[in-house]
Amino acid sequence: MEKRTIRSGAPFGMAGAFVLVYAAAFGIGTAVSYALAAALGVAGWLVGRRLFPDQVVEVERAPRSGSAEVDALIQEARAQLAEIGKANEAIADPQLSAQIDDIGETCRQILLRLEEQPGMLGQLRTFLRYYLPATLKLLQARARLEGEITGGQSAQIAARIAQAMEAVQSAFHKQLEALNAYRFINLESEMDVLSDMLRSDGLSADSPAGADEEWAGGQGQAAQEDPFAGLFTKGEGK
Secondary structure (H helix, E strand, C coil): CEEEEECCCHHHHHHHHHHHHHHHHHCCCCHHHHHHHHHHHHHHHHHHHHHCCCEEEEECCCCCCCCHHHHHHHHHHHHHHHHHHHHHHCCCCHHHHHHHHHHHHHHHHHHHHHHHCHHHHHHHHHHHHHHHHHHHHHHHHHHHCHHHCCCHHHHHHHHHHHHHHHHHHHHHHHHHHHHHCCCCCCCHHHHHHHHHHHHCCCCCCCCCCCHHHHHHHHHHHHHHHCCCHHHCCECECC
């Protein structure tokens, strides 16, 4: 995030209005009248500055990692975080909402580390391409349930999603701590909770026939190429 100053054009409009009112009332043609008009214009500008001060806002600047691939992944992750924020707005549970806020802030810190150290992409590729989208999918499903949580299956699904978010929150924190310490981590237990949630209650499409064998056969090779490949169950593969 970086700060930007938004300057209002209202002070200049008020300066012009003061001059026009003076000119209409008294006319402008002498040196004295020009000086008075200028003084009124300055006064109008100062009044406008007081009534319409500059606004300082925080905006998310474009990533500048030096790697086009890393920048694209960061932009994609930011868009997913924005969607997670929208889903959170529809969720009334204050505890879950606080967890989602924490997950979002932790992920922004992870993205900042990646931007500073694009060489970490090998550690984070699967994390960003599966873990974050899976979290978004769960929360969008939870947001759609908000008006239906009165009992029965909807309440059970909501409770399971809340449980899964605890695992997700823990995993995000572990990931950030690992990046800060420049080490690899094992998120398998947390990922198992999330992947089970995705496969249940109709929140994810069933894997195509033969996918189990293909995934299991390629997992060993993937683990050699990507330290995070073994941390995630089926669903990754982008």
